Amino acid sequence: MMNSSEPEGKPTSIPTLQAESLRTTESVTLWKTAWRRLFRRKSALLGLGILGALIIIALTANWIAPYSPYQVLIGIEPVKMRQAPCIHLLGCPEDQPQHIMGIDGNVRDQFSRVLYGARLSLMVGLTTVSFAIVIGTILGSIAGYLGGVTDNVIMRFMDVLLAFPSLLLAIFIVSILGPGLINALLAIGIVSIPAYARVARASVLTVREMEFVEASRSLGGSTFYVLFGRILPNSLTPLIVQGTLGIATAILDAAALSFLGLGAQPPTPEWGTMLGAERNQVFTAPHLVFYPGLAIMLTVLSFNLLGDGLRDALDPRLAERGVE
Numbered sequence: 001m002m003n004s005s006e007p008e009g010k011p012t013s014i015p016t017l018q019a020e021s022l023r024t025t026e027s028v029t030l031w032k033t034a035w036r037r038l039f040r041r042k043s044a045l046l047g048l049g050i051l052g053a054l055i056i057i058a059l060t061a062n063w064i065a066p067y068s069p070y071q072v073l074i075g076i077e078p079v080k081m082r083q084a085p086c087i088h089l090l091g092c093p094e095d096q097p098q099h100i101m102g103i104d105g106n107v108r109d110q111f112s113r114v115l116y117g118a119r120l121s122l123m124v125g126l127t128t129v130s131f132a133i134v135i136g137t138i139l140g141s142i143a144g145y146l147g148g149v150t151d152n153v154i155m156r157f158m159d160v161l162l163a164f165p166s167l168l169l170a171i172f173i174v175s176i177l178g179p180g181l182i183n184a185l186l187a188i189g190i191v192s193i194p195a196y197a198r199v200a201r202a203s204v205l206t207v208r209e210m211e212f213v214e215a216s217r218s219l220g221g222s223t224f225y226v227l228f229g230r231i232l233p234n235s236l237t238p239l240i241v242q243g244t245l246g247i248a249t250a251i252l253d254a255a256a257l258s259f260l261g262l263g264a265q266p267p268t269p270e271w272g273t274m275l276g277a278e279r280n281q282v283f284t285a286p287h288l289v290f291y292p293g294l295a296i297m298l299t300v301l302s303f304n305l306l307g308d309g310l311r312d313a314l315d316p317r318l319a320e321r322g323v324e
Helices: 016-037 042-059 111-148 148-162 166-175 181-207 211-218 223-259 269-277 289-313 316-322
Strands: none
Touching: 016 289, 042 289, 111 148, 111 181, 111 269, 111 289, 148 181, 148 223, 166 181, 166 223, 181 223, 181 289, 211 223, 223 269, 223 289, 269 289
8 A cells, every 4th residue: 555645756765865965965075174185285375376476467467567568669768679677676777767577579578578478378278278178078978987889989099199299299280270379279178188088087987886876877867967967076076186287287388389489479478489589599688588487487386286285185095094
């Protein structure tokens, strides 16, 4: 005899609801613990500080920069090509226009160009990594969940891409598409896809065997729902860490392509382009290559420190050992 107090047509049982609630609570606790561990690491805080300063510079470059990055100062100020830095507080004559990082070979203010370069470099890193993460995660998740022939086809193609050095493959792609910032971004994004696909596949292979995934399948969840609604949200931790570290690599690759003349084209204020334009002046005007190089180094350092901090903070083995 059927119990009249039990509603008909509801497949979700009380134990399943309790399991889902417990899993959500554990997830929130994990992220809170991870953030607490992250902010206790001095290296991660240093990376966040440098990155925060770069973001502020990128957002306020219009107000901080004394000149437009494209403005040629001939006829505006008594300056000359590749003029050394002039800082009044450090003894530069007051009657001489102040240029903190000097004048480049096209008689433009180097300080203004370096400031605007922060905006472009951050955009390059975030754009390329976002593209690579989205495509790589979709491919890796499908390969890991479906397995079989689908897994073999997708991952063997990823292995072929990984067989080539990433920068050389990016140069090859840009050579086919043509020089330019957009093509450089597309090339860097393409060569970055295999790394995220492998990480996503490994995470999906682990998560798909967990009990809450089996519960979703038994309740009639579709393949799309189980994969992208249940498995993928619980596989994002290694992708976040990989993405943070990947931004630094993308910025370096973009600077290398621009240095070779395949990325951003003059007069775009991009650090790699600035290095390439003044590379022959490294001994006669070292300030023209030092400051763009220093900016690239600080940007890459900030993302590497932040990525290392996130990797340690999100590592469950540290929590098991009681490391806070």
